[in-house]
Amino acid sequence: MISAIRQSPHFLHVLDFGERIVLAALFGYMVWTFVLAWLNGGSITTTILLVSEGAALVFVLLRRFTNDMSFHPADWGLALVGSAAPLLVQPTGANGSAALLAFCSILMLVGLVVQLAAKLTLRRSFGAVAANRGVKVGGPYRLVRHPMYAGYLMTHIGFLLTNPSARNALAYGICFIAQIGRIIAEEKLLTADSKYRDFAARVRYRLVPGIF
Template sequence: MVPPPATRDFIGRSALSIYFTICATLKAGSLVVGLPHVEWTVIQTIDVVADFAALGFLVLMVATTIARLPPVKTAEGIEPRIAAMIGCFATITLVAVPRVESPPQLQIVADLTVIVGFTLCIWCLWWLGRSFSILAQARRLVTAGPYQIVRHPLYACEAIVLLGVVLRNPIWITVAVCTIALTFQYRRMVNEEKVLQAAFPEYVAYKRDTPMLVPFLSSLNWWR
């Protein structure tokens, strides 16, 4: 017997809340353990700031997952679910990739890129609020804040974070995992747009007037 939608959403919300809470706890624990040993050079200070930015994003993901609205429509079929899972969790495998030594200048650029990316992710997620989800679902149409600049600002900002990750650890496996993640993130965007367009008739006009990923450069958004 298939549980009703409300029950499935509760199970999914609970599982994700627990998962993101564990991730945030582990990140906070590593910061607590590592802070006493930081020498507070420029490189290490920027590295710590990057870790705090990541922690802030994880904490906000916990809050928005717990408080999210019930979905009014969910994508059907297995492909949207596979794309959502791989797109969201592929980068977790990067923690198992050994970090290579890189020039200090590149480390600084990489960490600054990650800080900018996570800061923008926090901004986007704050505006998305209770509409946040992993699967392709429609909860509430958000068109304000960063969403009036592009239709998928959170994905664009996560791509900035991945760029920082690649710069910080520029080896082939990092590039491969990030490429896989971005590929499935694109599929997530396509699936989400189908659901949003079906749930909210006004999404057609919003889609016509707002670029997908690149702000102010509609000519580059050939995937509109």
């Protein structure tokens, strides 16, 4: 009975809607804290991060619903934690040297471009929970199988280096673990599709070329 309820389209729609509400609320909290920090002397890294997280939220709100997604509670938990944890970071005002700020700003901009390119390639096929919304192989997907997560990683590293704190390190650490779990969950579901198996055979690495 419980399994049947979980796999019903209505139940999935409710979960999907609930996830969007939670992420929108957390992003609103993030905007509030970042604006306050900016008024007290923010930096370009806070602006880049807001654009990055805001773009992710927009695509979550506009994504196409599919029934071909994971029903496993752990996969939904990974998706929610991986998406929510980065929204809990806060600016510290400790941006470091001018050289560090410049390096991290460039790193974050590159990460932003990579993730936006991935999102525009996916368009409404973008999603948080492991699902098959169609296999995309163009753009940055020619380099790694999960370029969006690679872009997130760059923006998160850049922000953390210029805004170091235990809170931010914990949030991003939890996010990174969840993202790895999401990659594994997504590939477990997608490998049932022959198109994805062909894609995975052509693009060897998941996240970082030559490493993973």
